[in-house]
Amino acid sequence: MDTSVFAINTRPMPGGWSWLLGDDPNRRTGLQRMLVAYALLLGMHGLRALGLLSTGQGLDDLALPLSLDLLWMTLCFSLVRSGRTAQRPDPTLTSTQVALALLSVVMSYALVDVGRAAAAPLVGTMLALTVHHLRARTIVMLGGLSLVLLAGCTWVLELVSTEGVSGPRPWIGLATLALCVPGLGWAAHRAATLRQTQKAQRSALQEALTTLDALATQDELTGLANQRHMQAVLQAECKRHARSGRPFCIALLDIDQLQAVNERHGLAQGDEVIRQLARVGSSHLRASDMMARWSGEEFMILMPETPLDGGMRSLERLREHLRTRWGYYHDGRWVPMNCTAGLTRYRTGETLQQMLHRVDQALREARASGQDQVVNS
Known part of the structure; x- marks a missing residue:
């Protein structure tokens, strides 16, 4: 899932955490954000586990999505921590982690009956957190794929389950998500446009500063030092x-x-x-x-x-x-x-x-x- 949206609330950890986060300042910040995001996703599993226990159900159905989440989290963290992704356009593997987190939500939705009504809002929230970091096409693609998978799971559950899927609430959530995905794509497009504008402005500002520096040190007529x-x-x-x-x-x-x-x-x-x-x-x-x-x-x-x-x-x-x-x-x-x-x-x-x-x-x-x-x- 997206890990850079927690920048305001995170600070570099003390030097004692170097064994976990490394010494590179930029990489340390990215890894710290990833750990916060992982904690939130695992917290969702924890709340679902409490719901299962409160209804007298076992945790067997939750074991598979939780295990897969721990596996991809460990793999992504290790890749980013080692620096192997540093030269990639997406050094923190944001799009990959968002896709895996959405897949986790869909799998939990299919396997665990507790909290199904919250699946669609959770997907929408996760996509909303990525509008400043992913392309509009990527957000629409991930949102559409999540909708298809959730709708397919809901339809199958309606067919095979004697208790259904708790009435129309999941379908209402999916319909709301379907309406939100295009808006999220538009917001991502606007964010990308603003980033390009800011990049152009920073470039123009850098050129202006370079020119001012030259004017402060060089003679305009000869190009020699003034x-x-x-x-x-x-x-x-x-x-x-x-x-x-x-x-x-x-x-x-x-x-x-x-x-x-x-x-x-x-x-x-x-x-x-x-x-x-x-x-x-x-x-x-x-x-x-x-x-x-x-x-x-x-x-x-x-x-x-x-x-x-x-x-x-x-x-x-x-x-x-x-x-x-x-x-x-x-x-x-x-x-x-x-x-x-x-x-x-x-x-x-x-x-x-x-x-x-x-x-x-x-x-x-x-x-x-x-x-x-x-x-x-």
């Missing part, structure tokens, strides 16, 4: 230096002719120049280096585990590479671009702001000395 994200990375690098003492450098690059490009050819051409610098520059850096757009025409480069002289060599190679690969075409003529850069290394004990101020000063000195050069501080 200043906010780069500052967080630099803070982490400062902490790493405090732990390991490994050196690192940062460089601040400035596009020399960007203002002229914007004035002569428009902002669109200027944006293309910026995108090219990001693409050509980041592709030439080491895998461990990181490039970010710092402001409109400035780019920050982080070079981990790099002393000042190593950073100077890397930056000079990058500058020469940009000089030959970076530029744009205008009127069929290639217009090269270049940049000016300031470089500095992190000094033990200083703040990030002090380091950023020093690299900015190095860039200012480079600008004052001319274009297309690197100055370290």
